[in-house]
Amino acid sequence: MSSTTHETTTRRPWLRDVRLVVHQxxxxxxxxxxxxxxxxxxxxxxxxxxxLLGLSAGNQRESALGNIRLVEYYVPGFIAYGVMAAGFxxxxxxxxxxxxTGLLKRLRLSPLPTWVLITSIxxxxxxxxxxxxxxxxxxxxxxxxxxxPSSWVPMLVAVFVGIVSFSAMGVAISSVxxxxxxxxxxxxxxxxxxxxxxxLWFPLPAGSGLAKFSNYLPVRNLMxxxxxxxxxxxxxxxxxWHDMLVVALWGLGATLLSLRRFRWSPRRS
Numbered sequence: 001m002s003s004t005t006h007e008t009t010t011r012r013p014w015l016r017d018v019r020l021v022v023h024q025x026x027x028x029x030x031x032x033x034x035x036x037x038x039x040x041x042x043x044x045x046x047x048x049x050x051x052l053l054g055l056s057a058g059n060q061r062e063s064a065l066g067n068i069r070l071v072e073y074y075v076p077g078f079i080a081y082g083v084m085a086a087g088f089x090x091x092x093x094x095x096x097x098x099x100x101t102g103l104l105k106r107l108r109l110s111p112l113p114t115w116v117l118i119t120s121i122x123x124x125x126x127x128x129x130x131x132x133x134x135x136x137x138x139x140x141x142x143x144x145x146x147x148x149p150s151s152w153v154p155m156l157v158a159v160f161v162g163i164v165s166f167s168a169m170g171v172a173i174s175s176v177x178x179x180x181x182x183x184x185x186x187x188x189x190x191x192x193x194x195x196x197x198x199x200l201w202f203p204l205p206a207g208s209g210l211a212k213f214s215n216y217l218p219v220r221n222l223m224x225x226x227x228x229x230x231x232x233x234x235x236x237x238x239x240x241w242h243d244m245l246v247v248a249l250w251g252l253g254a255t256l257l258s259l260r261r262f263r264w265s266p267r268r269s
């Protein structure tokens with residue numbers, strides 16, 4: 001490091017912190033993308049499901065949602081899928097594996113500030129989620145002529161709330177998973193059950209028991225918030241404040257659970 005750079009860093013300690021975050025984000029991104037199987041499962045599944053459902057039933061009309069094509073319903077739905085996959089499933093498995101292999105403990109004892117590590121993991125998770133969001137919207141537009149969101153700001157706010165909340169839920173569930181062998185099965189079961197109950201694969205009839213129950217679940221509310229930004233149903237407000245509040249409350253509850261139960265050391269010790 002040159003003397004000029006050293007003097008600048010000394011006078012501006014925040015610059016040093018920014019560089020630490022950037023460096024750690026690069027590490028997190030390399031760790032994610034170099035694990036090709038994990039990256040394909042995280043990013044590729046939402047794309048594959050959207051393509052298959054779009055080809056098989058995408059042109060069918062759904063009268064309950066304003067006579068839209070089903071593929072128009074699937075695009076915002078799988079955006080919610082992508083957010084949850086990055087913030088909940090992948091993040092929770094990563095934390096459990098790092099904890100049980102001792103990496104989290106070593107990072108905790110290293111000179112790297114804890115807040116830098118947490119911030120970097122969140123930023124990396126956000127990048128992965130946004131990559132999926134962009135891919136799904138482009139595929140929907142180019143492959144199935146699905147219009148982009150009618151209101152970008154509500155859509156971006158819903159995505160951000162979803163990333164923060166589902167990341168908190170991912171950390172929370174990692175704190176109750178006992179070992180890395182059970183991390184994948186546990187998170188996958190919870191993941192796909194929540195998606196089924198939320199009506200990702202098929203629109204839930206309004207007023208049905210399943211629809212009423214799913215309104216208490218974060219996935220359903222995130223899907224509804226994203227639907228509204230795509231004007232589903234038609235002529236509705238793009239802001240789904242109630243649904244985003246429910247998602248945020250789930251995130252708050254998960255944060256409180258994480259603060260109480262999170263451990264840096266392997267459970268076997």
